[in-house]
Amino acid sequence: MSQTDFDIIVIGGGPGGYVAALRAAQLKLSVAVVEANHLGGICLNWGCIPTKALLRASEINHLLHDLGTYGFKADGVSFDFKAIVARSRAVSKQLASGVQHLLKKAKVPVFKGFGKLDGTASGGKRKVLVQPESGASQTLTAKHVILATGARARALPGLEADGKLVWSYREALVPDELPKRLLVIGSGAIGTEFASFYRNMGSEVTLVEVAPRILPVEDEEISTLARKEFEKQGMRVLTSAKVGALKKGKNDVTVPVEVGGKTETITVDRVISAVGIVGNVENIGLEGTKIKVDRTHVVTDDLCRTGEPGVYAIGDLAGAPWLAHKASHEAVMCVEAIAGKTVHPIDITKIPGCTYCRPQVASVGYTEARAKEAGYKVRVGKFPLMANGKALAMGEPEGMVKTVFDAQTGELLGAHMIGAEVTEMIQGFVIARTAELTEADLMETIFPHPTISESMHEAVLAAYGGALHF
Numbered sequence: 001m002s003q004t005d006f007d008i009i010v011i012g013g014g015p016g017g018y019v020a021a022l023r024a025a026q027l028k029l030s031v032a033v034v035e036a037n038h039l040g041g042i043c044l045n046w047g048c049i050p051t052k053a054l055l056r057a058s059e060i061n062h063l064l065h066d067l068g069t070y071g072f073k074a075d076g077v078s079f080d081f082k083a084i085v086a087r088s089r090a091v092s093k094q095l096a097s098g099v100q101h102l103l104k105k106a107k108v109p110v111f112k113g114f115g116k117l118d119g120t121a122s123g124g125k126r127k128v129l130v131q132p133e134s135g136a137s138q139t140l141t142a143k144h145v146i147l148a149t150g151a152r153a154r155a156l157p158g159l160e161a162d163g164k165l166v167w168s169y170r171e172a173l174v175p176d177e178l179p180k181r182l183l184v185i186g187s188g189a190i191g192t193e194f195a196s197f198y199r200n201m202g203s204e205v206t207l208v209e210v211a212p213r214i215l216p217v218e219d220e221e222i223s224t225l226a227r228k229e230f231e232k233q234g235m236r237v238l239t240s241a242k243v244g245a246l247k248k249g250k251n252d253v254t255v256p257v258e259v260g261g262k263t264e265t266i267t268v269d270r271v272i273s274a275v276g277i278v279g280n281v282e283n284i285g286l287e288g289t290k291i292k293v294d295r296t297h298v299v300t301d302d303l304c305r306t307g308e309p310g311v312y313a314i315g316d317l318a319g320a321p322w323l324a325h326k327a328s329h330e331a332v333m334c335v336e337a338i339a340g341k342t343v344h345p346i347d348i349t350k351i352p353g354c355t356y357c358r359p360q361v362a363s364v365g366y367t368e369a370r371a372k373e374a375g376y377k378v379r380v381g382k383f384p385l386m387a388n389g390k391a392l393a394m395g396e397p398e399g400m401v402k403t404v405f406d407a408q409t410g411e412l413l414g415a416h417m418i419g420a421e422v423t424e425m426i427q428g429f430v431i432a433r434t435a436e437l438t439e440a441d442l443m444e445t446i447f448p449h450p451t452i453s454e455s456m457h458e459a460v461l462a463a464y465g466g467a468l469h470f
Helices: 016-027 041-046 048-064 081-103 169-171 189-201 220-232 324-339 369-373 389-395 422-434 437-444 454-463
Strands: 005-011 031-035 110-112 116-120 126-131 138-147 152-154 181-185 204-208 236-238 242-245 253-257 263-266 270-273 277-279 310-314 353-355 361-366 378-384 398-405 413-418
Touching: 005 016, 005 116, 005 126, 005 324, 016 031, 016 081, 031 138, 041 081, 041 169, 048 081, 048 169, 048 189, 116 353, 126 398, 138 242, 138 324, 138 437, 169 242, 181 189, 189 204, 189 220, 189 270, 189 353, 220 236, 220 277, 220 361, 220 369, 220 398, 220 413, 253 270, 310 389, 353 422, 369 413, 378 454, 389 454, 398 454, 413 422, 413 454, 422 454, 437 454
Parallel strands: 005 031, 005 138, 031 110, 138 310, 181 204, 181 270, 204 236
Antiparallel strands: 116 126, 126 138, 152 277, 242 253, 253 263, 353 361, 361 413, 378 398, 398 413
């Protein structure tokens, strides 16, 4: 590649990095991407996408073993676990190739190697050193550098992944065989999704959480209902639990788990450690700069600017929430700000969160408890999916929709869902929060029938004593 000087250099090709490059190209800015591994980042290769492919397989497996509910019979239903994993990898590969095609179409050069800040060049431009896995390094220059190096799984002492008995999300995505007994440590989105996948494929699953409830960032009622549904499916759930030192055997792991002052010893075939992430801040040239790091994440302002002029940070490298769609939105916002466009900082209470377990969980905005802590007087509406015609027709009546309104202004403060396809429905409430709609706007909105989304309307009506079907 002959060109080495650009308007923008993006270090990292994940959902933050490649989107930043594509938007820069649209705005006629010269831009390059530096990526050490795979375009698409963790999301496309080892996170969002392959897990959803696996979860789809587990949903099908569940349905195949519940055919009687729908009036069907089938004998000898089985699956090829290696083929299920292979399909997941193929989906990831296809999408990663798609990212490569998009960058090529936009005429964005991709430099293969590890990128790091390397001081300044003449004219105050930033220098970026690109070190490939083998061969000579190369120096690029740019007016602006966007750091999008992402994050990796947190490894707690004694719970480090060994690739065989103790898995991180990477090993959990590509197992050689289905473990009969599995312990999942951590009940955030990652841990809960893996626990749901393996349970629905037939593993005996124990889900352990140090907090008093699973899915601790979600509304408490949603967490409670999720636990109830998981336990109905045969999953064992332990909360307020502390995991002791692992004792590894030849092909199993013995784990002491303390709950309520009593310690129980659990023996499983495999352990998945899903206890959070840490930002990839090492070896990217932060030393000697004005960039601050707080608990492994780069500190930025509301326009993604770091303390170092001309250097920005987006996505999982920067602040919470650590979500791919937040990274992509930050990417566009950051590049547009560089281009001189008027942009609006992100309001994290308008970012949706989705967990693709069975049943699915989705939310946006304040929980009831956090709204009250923030000083709001609230009106709360709830509607159970068991009263929704489409959910009953689908055979999936488990779940509910909950809305939280400002009692004084009618502003929708938050919405929380658990049930079938709620990850597809939450965007309706995201739009409502973004557009600052009130209860009157939502009440007057016509929802199609029969759909599960009608439960959204009913939950709004319920907050004001007007639910029609419950």
